[in-house]
Structures are given as C-alpha cells and as structure tokens.
Amino acid sequence: WKARRRFDMTRWMDGLGVIFPFEVDTFADTDLDVRFLGHPFMADEFRNPLRYDPEGSILLLPGSRRTASGRIYPILLDAFSTFRQKDPSVRATTLYPSEEMRTFLEEMIPEGLRVEMLPAKEGCAARAVLTSSGTMSLTCALAGIPGAIAYRANPLTYILGRSLVEVPFLGIANLLLGKPMYPEFIQGAATGVRLVEELEACVEEDRAWRAMEDADRLQEMLAKPPDVSAGHWLAVALG
Helix, strand or coil: CHHHHHHHHHHHCCEEEECCCCHHHHCCCCCCEEEECCCHHHCCCCCCCEEEEEEEEEEEECCCCHHHHHHHHHHHHHHHHHHCCCCCCCCEEEEECCHHHHHHHHCCCCCCCCCEEEECCCCEEEEEEEECCCHHHHHHHHCCCCEEEEECCCHHHHHHHHHHCCCCCCCHHHHHHCCCCCCEEEHHHCCHHHHHHHHHHHCCHHHHHHHHHHHHHHHHHHCCCCCCCHHHHHHHHCC
C-alpha cells in the first residue's frame, strides 16, 4: 500500500503542503517535498466562533453527518439531562451545520429538555463540551474549552478500521498533544453515565486551567512557521 501511494502521489505532485505538523512524518515514505505551512485556524483572518466562559452553556456537538450524529447525540443529551438535575439553571447549546441537520437533531431532543440550537458559524461561549471527534473538537480545544469526546461508529466499520489503522487517539487535539486533553469514550464506553462524570470534572477550576494551557500549546504548534508561507512555498514549488 505504501509503495502504491508513493507511486500515485509522485506521479501527480512535486510537493505537498500540510496543515498539521505530524503529517510531515506521515508522508515521509514518499519522495515529495512535504512542508508544514501552518493551520488555517491560526491565520490572521480567522476568528474562532467559540470561547470559554465559566458561566457559559454546555456544548453538545454530535458532528455533521446524520448517521454518526444519530448514534452520538442521544448519549450527549442523556448526559446533559442527568447533569442538569444538580443544577437546573445550566444551559445546553448545539451548533448545527445546516437547517436539515437542525431538524434531524431537534427530533431527538426529549420533551421537556431545553437545548438552544445555533448555526455553527455563529458560535457561542461555553463552560464545557461533549463532542464527536471531528473538526469542531479542535475548534473547541483551541478555545480552551474543557470537554470530552464521544464517538460510536457502525460496529463493522469500527472493527475494520481498528484492523487497518492504528492510532493512539481519534481527536485531533489529542493527536497533536500526544495526550488526552479530551478523554475519549468510544463505542460501548460512550455512555451517559461516563459523560456525566466528565462534565462534573470539566466545570472544576483545575480542569479549566489545564484546558487553557493545552490551548496555548496547540496554538503554538499550529502557527505558521516563521521561515515559510504557503504563498512562498507554492511559488518555489512551481519554479
């Protein structure tokens, strides 16, 4: 497989600009000039729509795909429902990528459980997050919001994936940091009971401080290297 990838990539490309530092090693088995150019989330024009606020809501982010969200969102709702029994004033917010997904998610919210629905681009302030392992988990991590990852795939897909790919974490922030900034609860481990425990830990001051420290480190890791820009690299690559 590696030999085939090397042949395919070098046939069509002279170089490869990547947005994550670990991707340089990922493509080390090719003959391409692979350069880390910085992540778009660290560009001057990017504004993170999320921010940490100890008085903010609990973010429930099941992802942007219907099938996966249908497995994950009920677990997140169950955890929040139990968590708010101790503090009925706590709020929950779900960010949706499209009106279609908004309708799909709203149908899963139990009667009597209030969850604010906002467009993903609008963002909000949050004290903690329960999220799937996609791009939004990195957005939350860069904002310094403490949280946890929950993910449930199709059982067959999960078994096949585990047999083909070996990674220490699913969350992007966790992969970058080499540690579980966001503890991961995958497949059967993703339960309302386990996630309630995480929410209780997330609202503690110590967890919030650690999340902010991890966010600072992530921002340093993803910042554009001082000696190269995407434009300069592309100009040199094109000769």
